[in-house]
Amino acid sequence: MSFFGFGQTAEIDIVLNDAESRKKAEHKTEDGKKDKYFLFYDGETVSGKVNVTLKIPGKRLEHYGIKIEFVGQIELYYDRGNHHEFVSLVKDLARPGELSQSQTFDFDFTHVEKPYESYTGQNVKLRYFLRATISRRLNDISKEMDIVVQTLCTYPEINSSIKMEVGIEDCLHIEFEYNKSKYHLKDVIVGKIYFLLVRIKIKHMEIDIVKRETTGTGPSVYHENDTIAKYEIMDGAPVRGESIPIRLFLAGYELTPTMRDINKKFSVRYYLNLVLIDEEERRYFKQQEITLWRKGDIVRRSMSQQATIAAQRYEGSNSETASARAKEESN
Protein backbone atom coordinates (compact mmCIF):
# COMPACT_ATOMS: atom_id res chain seq x y z
CA MET A 1 0.00 0.00 0.00
CA SER A 2 1.55 3.31 -1.01
CA PHE A 3 0.37 6.84 -0.71
CA PHE A 4 1.08 8.65 -3.97
CA GLY A 5 0.33 12.24 -3.16
CA PHE A 6 -3.43 12.75 -3.08
CA GLY A 7 -4.54 9.35 -4.48
CA GLN A 8 -7.15 7.34 -2.57
CA THR A 9 -6.14 3.96 -1.27
CA ALA A 10 -7.88 1.19 0.64
CA GLU A 11 -7.43 -1.76 2.96
CA ILE A 12 -8.91 -5.17 2.17
CA ASP A 13 -9.93 -7.64 4.80
CA ILE A 14 -11.22 -11.19 4.24
CA VAL A 15 -13.46 -12.62 6.95
CA LEU A 16 -15.01 -16.08 6.88
CA ASN A 17 -18.67 -16.49 7.80
CA ASP A 18 -17.90 -19.40 10.13
CA ALA A 19 -14.78 -17.86 11.67
CA GLU A 20 -16.19 -18.37 15.18
CA SER A 21 -17.04 -22.05 14.83
CA ARG A 22 -14.42 -23.35 12.40
CA LYS A 23 -11.43 -25.21 13.85
CA LYS A 24 -7.90 -24.05 13.22
CA ALA A 25 -4.96 -26.32 12.52
CA GLU A 26 -1.26 -25.74 13.08
CA HIS A 27 0.86 -25.77 9.97
CA LYS A 28 4.57 -25.23 9.54
CA THR A 29 5.64 -22.30 7.35
CA GLU A 30 8.59 -22.40 4.97
CA ASP A 31 10.99 -20.97 7.56
CA GLY A 32 9.99 -23.56 10.14
CA LYS A 33 7.63 -21.49 12.27
CA LYS A 34 4.24 -22.91 13.22
CA ASP A 35 1.11 -20.89 12.56
CA LYS A 36 -2.60 -21.55 12.93
CA TYR A 37 -4.92 -21.48 9.94
CA PHE A 38 -8.60 -22.27 9.36
CA LEU A 39 -9.05 -25.96 8.62
CA PHE A 40 -11.10 -27.11 5.64
CA TYR A 41 -11.93 -30.48 4.16
CA ASP A 42 -12.70 -31.47 0.60
CA GLY A 43 -16.19 -30.42 -0.52
CA GLU A 44 -16.72 -27.83 2.22
CA THR A 45 -18.03 -24.42 1.23
CA VAL A 46 -15.72 -21.44 1.65
CA SER A 47 -17.83 -18.35 2.21
CA GLY A 48 -17.39 -14.99 3.83
CA LYS A 49 -17.10 -11.28 3.33
CA VAL A 50 -14.55 -8.95 1.79
CA ASN A 51 -14.36 -5.63 3.63
CA VAL A 52 -12.97 -2.74 1.61
CA THR A 53 -12.07 0.21 3.87
CA LEU A 54 -11.19 3.54 2.25
CA LYS A 55 -8.23 5.15 3.98
CA ILE A 56 -8.83 8.81 3.12
CA PRO A 57 -12.38 9.87 4.04
CA GLY A 58 -14.29 11.78 1.42
CA LYS A 59 -12.19 10.69 -1.59
CA ARG A 60 -13.48 8.17 -4.16
CA LEU A 61 -11.61 5.02 -5.06
CA GLU A 62 -11.42 4.39 -8.80
CA HIS A 63 -10.89 0.76 -9.76
CA TYR A 64 -11.00 -1.61 -12.71
CA GLY A 65 -12.86 -4.34 -10.82
CA ILE A 66 -12.91 -6.11 -7.45
CA LYS A 67 -12.70 -9.90 -7.32
CA ILE A 68 -11.94 -12.76 -4.98
CA GLU A 69 -10.16 -15.97 -5.98
CA PHE A 70 -9.87 -19.36 -4.34
CA VAL A 71 -6.58 -20.90 -5.38
CA GLY A 72 -4.92 -24.24 -4.76
CA GLN A 73 -1.37 -24.32 -6.04
CA ILE A 74 1.89 -26.25 -5.99
CA GLU A 75 5.12 -24.27 -5.74
CA LEU A 76 8.48 -25.92 -6.43
CA TYR A 77 11.22 -24.02 -4.61
CA TYR A 78 13.71 -24.38 -7.45
CA ASP A 79 11.20 -22.98 -9.93
CA ARG A 80 9.49 -20.23 -7.97
CA GLY A 81 8.22 -18.34 -10.99
CA ASN A 82 5.91 -21.14 -12.10
CA HIS A 83 3.00 -21.84 -9.80
CA HIS A 84 1.02 -24.90 -10.79
CA GLU A 85 -2.60 -24.10 -10.01
CA PHE A 86 -4.79 -27.16 -9.71
CA VAL A 87 -7.80 -25.28 -8.31
CA SER A 88 -8.62 -21.77 -9.50
CA LEU A 89 -12.04 -20.20 -8.90
CA VAL A 90 -12.95 -16.54 -9.32
CA LYS A 91 -15.91 -14.52 -8.14
CA ASP A 92 -16.35 -10.97 -9.40
CA LEU A 93 -17.45 -8.73 -6.55
CA ALA A 94 -17.67 -5.38 -8.34
CA ARG A 95 -17.56 -4.23 -11.97
CA PRO A 96 -15.06 -1.48 -12.87
CA GLY A 97 -16.18 1.78 -11.33
CA GLU A 98 -15.86 3.87 -8.22
CA LEU A 99 -16.27 3.33 -4.51
CA SER A 100 -17.41 6.46 -2.69
CA GLN A 101 -17.39 4.82 0.72
CA SER A 102 -16.14 1.68 2.46
CA GLN A 103 -18.08 -1.38 1.40
CA THR A 104 -18.52 -5.06 2.23
CA PHE A 105 -18.96 -7.76 -0.42
CA ASP A 106 -20.23 -11.30 0.18
CA PHE A 107 -18.64 -14.31 -1.49
CA ASP A 108 -19.45 -18.00 -1.56
CA PHE A 109 -17.38 -20.78 -3.11
CA THR A 110 -19.87 -23.62 -2.80
CA HIS A 111 -18.69 -27.16 -2.10
CA VAL A 112 -15.29 -26.36 -3.56
CA GLU A 113 -13.09 -29.31 -4.44
CA LYS A 114 -9.86 -29.57 -2.45
CA PRO A 115 -8.28 -32.76 -3.73
CA TYR A 116 -4.91 -32.63 -1.95
CA GLU A 117 -3.65 -31.95 1.54
CA SER A 118 -1.74 -28.74 2.34
CA TYR A 119 1.97 -29.50 2.51
CA THR A 120 5.07 -27.45 3.25
CA GLY A 121 8.24 -29.40 2.60
CA GLN A 122 11.93 -29.06 1.88
CA ASN A 123 11.62 -28.40 -1.84
CA VAL A 124 7.94 -28.01 -2.52
CA LYS A 125 4.87 -26.37 -1.06
CA LEU A 126 1.20 -27.03 -1.71
CA ARG A 127 -1.15 -24.38 -0.40
CA TYR A 128 -4.69 -23.11 -0.63
CA PHE A 129 -5.60 -19.46 -0.21
CA LEU A 130 -8.22 -16.80 -0.82
CA ARG A 131 -7.03 -13.70 -2.65
CA ALA A 132 -9.12 -10.53 -2.86
CA THR A 133 -7.93 -7.99 -5.44
CA ILE A 134 -8.90 -4.43 -6.31
CA SER A 135 -7.56 -3.85 -9.83
CA ARG A 136 -6.29 -0.35 -10.48
CA ARG A 137 -4.44 1.55 -13.20
CA LEU A 138 -1.00 1.67 -11.59
CA ASN A 139 -0.98 -0.84 -8.74
CA ASP A 140 -3.47 -3.42 -7.55
CA ILE A 141 -4.45 -3.73 -3.91
CA SER A 142 -4.69 -7.34 -2.84
CA LYS A 143 -4.86 -9.49 0.28
CA GLU A 144 -4.25 -13.20 0.69
CA MET A 145 -5.60 -15.49 3.36
CA ASP A 146 -4.10 -18.97 3.63
CA ILE A 147 -6.17 -21.90 4.73
CA VAL A 148 -5.11 -25.42 5.58
CA VAL A 149 -6.71 -28.45 3.94
CA GLN A 150 -6.51 -31.96 5.35
CA THR A 151 -7.49 -35.08 3.45
CA LEU A 152 -9.23 -37.73 5.50
CA CYS A 153 -9.38 -41.44 4.80
CA THR A 154 -11.48 -44.27 6.13
CA TYR A 155 -10.00 -47.45 7.50
CA PRO A 156 -8.35 -49.37 4.66
CA GLU A 157 -10.24 -52.51 3.69
CA ILE A 158 -7.08 -54.51 3.21
CA ASN A 159 -4.24 -53.87 5.62
CA SER A 160 -1.89 -56.82 5.45
CA SER A 161 1.10 -57.19 7.73
CA ILE A 162 4.63 -56.95 6.42
CA LYS A 163 6.66 -60.08 7.10
CA MET A 164 10.02 -60.80 5.49
CA GLU A 165 13.18 -62.82 5.94
CA VAL A 166 16.36 -60.96 5.04
CA GLY A 167 20.06 -61.27 5.69
CA ILE A 168 23.59 -61.89 4.56
CA GLU A 169 24.38 -65.44 3.52
CA ASP A 170 25.91 -67.43 6.40
CA CYS A 171 26.35 -64.29 8.54
CA LEU A 172 23.03 -62.80 9.65
CA HIS A 173 19.48 -63.95 9.01
CA ILE A 174 16.51 -62.15 10.53
CA GLU A 175 12.78 -62.22 10.05
CA PHE A 176 11.07 -58.90 10.61
CA GLU A 177 7.34 -58.35 10.94
CA TYR A 178 5.26 -55.18 11.19
CA ASN A 179 1.59 -55.68 12.08
CA LYS A 180 0.25 -53.45 9.27
CA SER A 181 1.32 -51.90 6.00
CA LYS A 182 -0.95 -48.86 6.38
CA TYR A 183 -0.81 -46.80 9.56
CA HIS A 184 -2.81 -43.71 10.50
CA LEU A 185 -0.98 -40.74 11.96
CA LYS A 186 -1.82 -41.58 15.59
CA ASP A 187 -1.30 -45.31 15.19
CA VAL A 188 1.20 -47.65 16.84
CA ILE A 189 3.66 -49.77 14.92
CA VAL A 190 3.68 -53.18 16.56
CA GLY A 191 6.22 -55.64 15.28
CA LYS A 192 9.05 -58.00 16.05
CA ILE A 193 12.50 -58.98 14.88
CA TYR A 194 13.29 -62.68 15.08
CA PHE A 195 16.93 -63.76 14.82
CA LEU A 196 17.51 -66.92 12.78
CA LEU A 197 21.30 -66.77 12.49
CA VAL A 198 23.77 -64.44 14.21
CA ARG A 199 27.42 -64.85 13.23
CA ILE A 200 28.34 -61.19 13.63
CA LYS A 201 28.78 -59.24 16.87
CA ILE A 202 25.76 -56.96 17.09
CA LYS A 203 25.97 -54.04 19.50
CA HIS A 204 22.47 -52.58 19.14
CA MET A 205 19.49 -52.22 16.85
CA GLU A 206 17.27 -49.28 16.06
CA ILE A 207 14.31 -48.47 13.85
CA ASP A 208 14.19 -45.17 11.97
CA ILE A 209 11.29 -43.40 10.28
CA VAL A 210 12.53 -41.87 7.04
CA LYS A 211 10.57 -39.35 5.00
CA ARG A 212 11.41 -39.09 1.32
CA GLU A 213 10.19 -36.07 -0.60
CA THR A 214 10.49 -36.51 -4.37
CA THR A 215 10.22 -33.54 -6.70
CA GLY A 216 10.71 -33.23 -10.44
CA THR A 217 10.06 -35.65 -13.25
CA GLY A 218 12.04 -37.72 -15.73
CA PRO A 219 15.80 -37.14 -15.63
CA SER A 220 15.62 -34.36 -13.06
CA VAL A 221 14.05 -36.30 -10.21
CA TYR A 222 15.31 -35.21 -6.78
CA HIS A 223 14.88 -37.17 -3.57
CA GLU A 224 15.20 -35.45 -0.23
CA ASN A 225 15.57 -37.96 2.61
CA ASP A 226 14.93 -36.90 6.16
CA THR A 227 15.19 -39.17 9.21
CA ILE A 228 12.19 -38.11 11.29
CA ALA A 229 12.81 -40.50 14.17
CA LYS A 230 15.40 -42.89 15.53
CA TYR A 231 14.18 -45.37 18.10
CA GLU A 232 16.49 -47.91 19.73
CA ILE A 233 14.76 -51.26 20.12
CA MET A 234 17.65 -53.42 21.32
CA ASP A 235 20.83 -52.84 23.27
CA GLY A 236 23.22 -55.79 23.43
CA ALA A 237 24.04 -58.93 21.45
CA PRO A 238 21.17 -61.21 20.44
CA VAL A 239 21.47 -64.94 19.76
CA ARG A 240 19.55 -67.34 17.52
CA GLY A 241 15.90 -67.79 18.45
CA GLU A 242 15.58 -64.46 20.20
CA SER A 243 12.65 -62.16 19.43
CA ILE A 244 12.83 -58.41 19.91
CA PRO A 245 9.48 -56.57 20.15
CA ILE A 246 8.75 -53.26 18.46
CA ARG A 247 6.22 -50.76 19.74
CA LEU A 248 6.54 -47.35 18.13
CA PHE A 249 3.90 -44.68 18.78
CA LEU A 250 3.55 -42.42 15.73
CA ALA A 251 1.63 -39.62 17.46
CA GLY A 252 4.85 -38.21 18.90
CA TYR A 253 6.39 -37.40 15.53
CA GLU A 254 5.71 -34.76 12.90
CA LEU A 255 4.27 -36.83 10.09
CA THR A 256 2.06 -36.13 7.09
CA PRO A 257 -0.03 -38.66 5.16
CA THR A 258 1.70 -40.50 2.30
CA MET A 259 1.27 -38.38 -0.84
CA ARG A 260 1.74 -40.18 -4.13
CA ASP A 261 2.47 -38.29 -7.33
CA ILE A 262 0.45 -35.21 -6.37
CA ASN A 263 -0.73 -33.53 -9.56
CA LYS A 264 2.27 -35.31 -11.15
CA LYS A 265 4.53 -32.85 -9.35
CA PHE A 266 5.78 -34.42 -6.12
CA SER A 267 5.51 -37.33 -3.72
CA VAL A 268 6.00 -37.75 0.00
CA ARG A 269 6.65 -41.32 1.12
CA TYR A 270 7.58 -42.89 4.40
CA TYR A 271 9.88 -45.80 5.14
CA LEU A 272 10.75 -47.83 8.18
CA ASN A 273 14.50 -48.39 8.28
CA LEU A 274 15.65 -51.26 10.47
CA VAL A 275 19.34 -50.74 11.36
CA LEU A 276 21.67 -53.19 13.11
CA ILE A 277 25.05 -51.90 14.25
CA ASP A 278 27.94 -54.24 15.06
CA GLU A 279 30.90 -53.79 17.36
CA GLU A 280 33.00 -52.23 14.62
CA GLU A 281 30.28 -49.65 13.87
CA ARG A 282 29.28 -51.41 10.65
CA ARG A 283 25.61 -50.84 9.80
CA TYR A 284 23.29 -53.45 8.32
CA PHE A 285 19.90 -52.13 7.29
CA LYS A 286 16.60 -52.98 5.61
CA GLN A 287 14.21 -50.30 4.42
CA GLN A 288 10.50 -50.95 4.01
CA GLU A 289 7.85 -48.53 2.79
CA ILE A 290 4.71 -47.94 4.86
CA THR A 291 1.61 -45.96 3.94
CA LEU A 292 0.52 -43.22 6.33
CA TRP A 293 -3.04 -41.90 6.26
CA ARG A 294 -5.08 -39.37 8.18
CA LYS A 295 -8.03 -40.63 10.20
CA GLY A 296 -11.03 -38.34 10.64
CA ASP A 297 -11.92 -37.47 14.24
CA ILE A 298 -15.66 -37.24 13.80
CA VAL A 299 -16.93 -39.75 11.29
CA ARG A 300 -20.70 -39.30 11.75
CA ARG A 301 -20.95 -35.62 10.88
CA SER A 302 -19.00 -35.92 7.67
CA MET A 303 -21.14 -38.84 6.54
CA SER A 304 -24.35 -36.84 6.61
CA GLN A 305 -22.58 -33.79 5.23
CA GLN A 306 -21.20 -35.85 2.38
CA ALA A 307 -24.67 -37.24 1.69
CA THR A 308 -26.01 -33.70 1.45
CA ILE A 309 -23.21 -32.69 -0.90
CA ALA A 310 -23.68 -35.80 -3.02
CA ALA A 311 -27.41 -35.19 -3.26
CA GLN A 312 -26.87 -31.61 -4.37
CA ARG A 313 -24.30 -32.61 -6.99
CA TYR A 314 -26.72 -34.90 -8.76
CA GLU A 315 -29.70 -33.31 -10.44
CA GLY A 316 -33.18 -34.47 -9.66
CA SER A 317 -32.48 -35.96 -6.23
CA ASN A 318 -34.23 -34.66 -3.16
CA SER A 319 -31.47 -33.28 -0.96
CA GLU A 320 -33.61 -33.13 2.17
CA THR A 321 -34.62 -36.77 2.18
CA ALA A 322 -31.10 -37.87 1.36
CA SER A 323 -29.55 -36.07 4.34
CA ALA A 324 -32.36 -37.19 6.65
CA ARG A 325 -31.75 -40.79 5.61
CA ALA A 326 -28.04 -40.38 6.23
CA LYS A 327 -28.69 -38.96 9.73
CA GLU A 328 -30.89 -41.95 10.53
CA GLU A 329 -28.26 -44.40 9.33
CA SER A 330 -25.50 -42.86 11.41
CA ASN A 331 -27.61 -42.80 14.60
Place this chain on the structure above:
Amino acid sequence: MAEAIADTRRLYTKPQNLSDAYGPPNNFLEIDVSNPETVGVGRNRFTTYEIRLKTNLPIFKLKESRVRRRYSDFEWLRGELERESKVVVPPLPGKALIRQLPFRGDDGIFDDSFIEERRQGLEQFLNKVAGHPLAQNERCLHMFLQDESVDKNYTPSKIRQA
Protein backbone atom coordinates in the same frame (compact mmCIF):
# COMPACT_ATOMS: atom_id res chain seq x y z
CA MET B 1 -16.55 -48.52 14.55
CA ALA B 2 -13.34 -46.64 15.39
CA GLU B 3 -11.15 -48.13 18.11
CA ALA B 4 -10.52 -45.69 20.94
CA ILE B 5 -7.22 -47.25 22.04
CA ALA B 6 -4.87 -48.99 19.63
CA ASP B 7 -4.06 -52.64 20.20
CA THR B 8 -0.41 -52.70 21.27
CA ARG B 9 -0.11 -56.30 22.37
CA ARG B 10 3.08 -58.03 21.29
CA LEU B 11 3.04 -60.21 18.23
CA TYR B 12 3.22 -63.93 18.79
CA THR B 13 6.77 -65.28 19.09
CA LYS B 14 8.07 -68.81 19.08
CA PRO B 15 9.61 -69.73 22.43
CA GLN B 16 13.38 -69.84 22.26
CA ASN B 17 15.24 -73.13 22.31
CA LEU B 18 17.08 -73.34 25.67
CA SER B 19 20.34 -74.52 24.14
CA ASP B 20 20.24 -71.50 21.85
CA ALA B 21 19.56 -69.20 24.76
CA TYR B 22 22.26 -70.53 27.10
CA GLY B 23 24.71 -72.16 24.73
CA PRO B 24 27.81 -70.57 23.24
CA PRO B 25 26.99 -67.81 20.74
CA ASN B 26 27.52 -68.43 17.03
CA ASN B 27 29.62 -65.30 16.57
CA PHE B 28 32.70 -66.23 18.65
CA LEU B 29 35.83 -64.71 17.08
CA GLU B 30 38.89 -63.62 19.05
CA ILE B 31 42.10 -62.35 17.50
CA ASP B 32 45.17 -61.37 19.50
CA VAL B 33 48.36 -59.78 18.24
CA SER B 34 51.14 -60.33 20.77
CA ASN B 35 54.72 -61.49 21.48
CA PRO B 36 56.70 -59.15 19.24
CA GLU B 37 60.13 -60.64 18.44
CA THR B 38 62.91 -58.93 16.58
CA VAL B 39 64.92 -61.35 14.46
CA GLY B 40 68.08 -60.92 12.42
CA VAL B 41 71.13 -58.68 12.88
CA GLY B 42 72.20 -55.19 11.93
CA ARG B 43 70.52 -53.79 8.87
CA ASN B 44 68.51 -56.99 8.24
CA ARG B 45 66.55 -56.92 11.43
CA PHE B 46 62.74 -57.02 11.46
CA THR B 47 59.99 -57.57 14.03
CA THR B 48 57.40 -60.34 13.83
CA TYR B 49 54.16 -60.54 15.79
CA GLU B 50 52.22 -63.61 16.88
CA ILE B 51 48.63 -63.70 15.62
CA ARG B 52 46.43 -66.03 17.60
CA LEU B 53 42.88 -66.75 16.43
CA LYS B 54 40.07 -68.57 18.22
CA THR B 55 36.65 -68.94 16.61
CA ASN B 56 33.56 -71.05 16.06
CA LEU B 57 32.62 -69.42 12.73
CA PRO B 58 32.28 -72.10 10.07
CA ILE B 59 34.00 -69.94 7.46
CA PHE B 60 37.37 -70.41 9.21
CA LYS B 61 38.87 -73.81 8.44
CA LEU B 62 40.80 -73.96 11.72
CA LYS B 63 38.97 -73.19 14.95
CA GLU B 64 42.31 -72.26 16.53
CA SER B 65 45.42 -71.01 14.78
CA ARG B 66 48.72 -69.35 15.61
CA VAL B 67 50.99 -67.71 13.03
CA ARG B 68 53.79 -65.12 12.95
CA ARG B 69 53.65 -62.13 10.63
CA ARG B 70 55.63 -58.95 10.03
CA TYR B 71 54.43 -55.43 9.18
CA SER B 72 54.97 -55.85 5.43
CA ASP B 73 52.67 -58.89 5.52
CA PHE B 74 49.95 -56.65 6.96
CA GLU B 75 50.59 -54.13 4.19
CA TRP B 76 50.25 -56.91 1.63
CA LEU B 77 46.94 -58.04 3.19
CA ARG B 78 45.56 -54.52 3.15
CA GLY B 79 46.48 -54.06 -0.49
CA GLU B 80 44.89 -57.37 -1.48
CA LEU B 81 41.66 -56.58 0.35
CA GLU B 82 41.41 -53.13 -1.18
CA ARG B 83 41.83 -54.50 -4.66
CA GLU B 84 39.82 -57.72 -4.42
CA SER B 85 36.90 -56.79 -2.21
CA LYS B 86 34.43 -53.93 -2.00
CA VAL B 87 35.35 -53.39 1.63
CA VAL B 88 36.49 -49.99 2.82
CA VAL B 89 39.65 -51.26 4.50
CA PRO B 90 40.65 -49.48 7.72
CA PRO B 91 44.13 -47.91 7.87
CA LEU B 92 47.18 -49.63 9.33
CA PRO B 93 49.29 -48.02 12.04
CA GLY B 94 51.93 -45.78 10.49
CA LYS B 95 54.89 -46.93 8.40
CA ALA B 96 57.27 -44.80 10.55
CA LEU B 97 59.79 -44.05 7.81
CA ILE B 98 61.32 -41.30 9.92
CA ARG B 99 62.14 -43.86 12.59
CA GLN B 100 64.14 -45.79 10.00
CA LEU B 101 66.55 -42.91 9.39
CA PRO B 102 69.99 -43.12 11.03
CA PHE B 103 71.37 -41.02 13.89
CA ARG B 104 68.37 -41.34 16.18
CA GLY B 105 68.54 -41.02 19.95
CA ASP B 106 66.27 -44.04 20.47
CA ASP B 107 66.09 -47.54 18.92
CA GLY B 108 64.06 -46.37 15.91
CA ILE B 109 61.61 -48.99 14.79
CA PHE B 110 62.89 -51.46 17.38
CA ASP B 111 62.01 -49.14 20.21
CA ASP B 112 59.83 -50.92 22.81
CA SER B 113 57.19 -48.22 23.06
CA PHE B 114 56.93 -47.96 19.27
CA ILE B 115 56.54 -51.71 18.88
CA GLU B 116 53.82 -51.72 21.53
CA GLU B 117 51.98 -48.88 19.77
CA ARG B 118 52.25 -50.72 16.49
CA ARG B 119 51.11 -53.99 18.05
CA GLN B 120 47.95 -52.31 19.33
CA GLY B 121 47.23 -50.77 15.95
CA LEU B 122 47.72 -54.10 14.18
CA GLU B 123 45.39 -55.85 16.61
CA GLN B 124 42.69 -53.22 16.06
CA PHE B 125 43.15 -53.52 12.31
CA LEU B 126 42.77 -57.30 12.28
CA ASN B 127 39.71 -57.32 14.53
CA LYS B 128 37.98 -54.79 12.31
CA VAL B 129 38.82 -56.64 9.14
CA ALA B 130 38.30 -60.28 10.21
CA GLY B 131 34.78 -59.54 11.46
CA HIS B 132 33.68 -58.04 8.15
CA PRO B 133 31.29 -60.42 6.31
CA LEU B 134 32.71 -59.47 2.90
CA ALA B 135 36.37 -59.65 3.93
CA GLN B 136 35.70 -63.14 5.33
CA ASN B 137 35.04 -64.29 1.76
CA GLU B 138 38.56 -63.43 0.59
CA ARG B 139 41.22 -66.15 0.25
CA CYS B 140 43.97 -63.66 1.18
CA LEU B 141 42.50 -63.06 4.65
CA HIS B 142 42.35 -66.78 5.45
CA MET B 143 45.86 -67.35 4.14
CA PHE B 144 47.13 -64.45 6.26
CA LEU B 145 45.41 -65.62 9.44
CA GLN B 146 45.75 -69.40 9.28
CA ASP B 147 48.34 -70.59 6.74
CA GLU B 148 51.92 -71.25 7.86
CA SER B 149 53.27 -68.56 5.55
CA VAL B 150 51.97 -65.94 3.17
CA ASP B 151 52.41 -66.88 -0.50
CA LYS B 152 52.45 -63.59 -2.34
CA ASN B 153 52.15 -65.43 -5.66
CA TYR B 154 48.79 -66.92 -4.76
CA THR B 155 45.74 -66.72 -6.99
CA PRO B 156 43.20 -64.30 -5.49
CA SER B 157 39.81 -65.98 -5.03
CA LYS B 158 36.66 -66.01 -2.96
CA ILE B 159 35.91 -68.64 -0.33
CA ARG B 160 32.80 -70.61 -1.20
CA GLN B 161 30.98 -72.70 1.38
CA ALA B 162 29.26 -75.89 0.39
